[in-house]
Amino acid sequence: MDPTHPADRGNTLVLTCEHATNRVPSRYAALFAGADDVLASHRGWDPGALEAAQALGAELRRPVLAFPFTRLLVEANRERHSAHLWSAYTIDLPDEDKERILSRWWLPHRAEAGAMMRQAIAHRRRAVHVAVHSFTGVLDGKVRNADIGLLYDPSRSGERTFCDRWRQLLAIHAPDLRVRRNYPYRGVADGLPTSLRKQLRDEDYVGIELELNQATLADPERQGRMFAALAGTLREMLG
Numbered sequence: 001m002d003p004t005h006p007a008d009r010g011n012t013l014v015l016t017c018e019h020a021t022n023r024v025p026s027r028y029a030a031l032f033a034g035a036d037d038v039l040a041s042h043r044g045w046d047p048g049a050l051e052a053a054q055a056l057g058a059e060l061r062r063p064v065l066a067f068p069f070t071r072l073l074v075e076a077n078r079e080r081h082s083a084h085l086w087s088a089y090t091i092d093l094p095d096e097d098k099e100r101i102l103s104r105w106w107l108p109h110r111a112e113a114g115a116m117m118r119q120a121i122a123h124r125r126r127a128v129h130v131a132v133h134s135f136t137g138v139l140d141g142k143v144r145n146a147d148i149g150l151l152y153d154p155s156r157s158g159e160r161t162f163c164d165r166w167r168q169l170l171a172i173h174a175p176d177l178r179v180r181r182n183y184p185y186r187g188v189a190d191g192l193p194t195s196l197r198k199q200l201r202d203e204d205y206v207g208i209e210l211e212l213n214q215a216t217l218a219d220p221e222r223q224g225r226m227f228a229a230l231a232g233t234l235r236e237m238l239g
């Protein structure tokens with residue numbers, strides 16, 4: 001066995017959830033007065049995503065790194081200089097509040113994710129990052145025709161191979177689940193894996209955004225089957 005050869009290395013799963021909750025820190029609650037409906041909607045968080053991440057974590061015995069507040073406070077899945085880092089509720093905050101939010105919550109989440117990858121790599125393992133998200137089943141009147149989206153960078157062979165195989169296994173284990181690649185978004189768009197790809201090599205890091213349809217998550221029976229299929233196939237993938 002040559003431990004430097006990717007094929008001989010084990011995989012370490014790192015689960016993150018950037019849009020886990022719609023909570024607001026009490027200090028900033030006044031900014032969101034009257035915004036309960038927006039906070040409750042998919043604009044405020046990814047309903048069901050944390051539950052999915054925790055179900056995978058429980059099955060595969062891995063922790064879940066979850067961002068503790070709503071994406072409308074600050075967007076944990078965007079780069080620091082993104083035009084979408086701040087929402088309409090926080091864009092006009094004074095710079096000192098923005099710096100505080102970044103240094104207290106945004107930066108630690110991103111830094112901790114990177115540290116977990118580097119720790120795995122330091123142990124001569126390949127870091128397999130699954131960032132769990134959910135998407136609304138209908139957007140602007142259009143029904144989205146997938147239960148699961150696997151988002152990755154097609155130019156990274158490790159990610160391409162991993163997602164091709166994962167999709168094949170899901171088709172065997174749960175043929176009724178509709179799995180699409182780089183849908184409903186592209187894996188190379190701004191996001192935590194895109195940021196980590198700039199720091200970590202193809203052979204060391206596989207960054208996947210797992211997008212789950214909220215309509216499927218809302219149906220207890222289909223949700224249960226989806227969680228079981230994802231955990232079973234991911235276990236097989238990780239070896």
Ligand SMILES: [Zn+2]
Nearest residue numbers: 019046133134
């Ligand atoms: Zn999300």
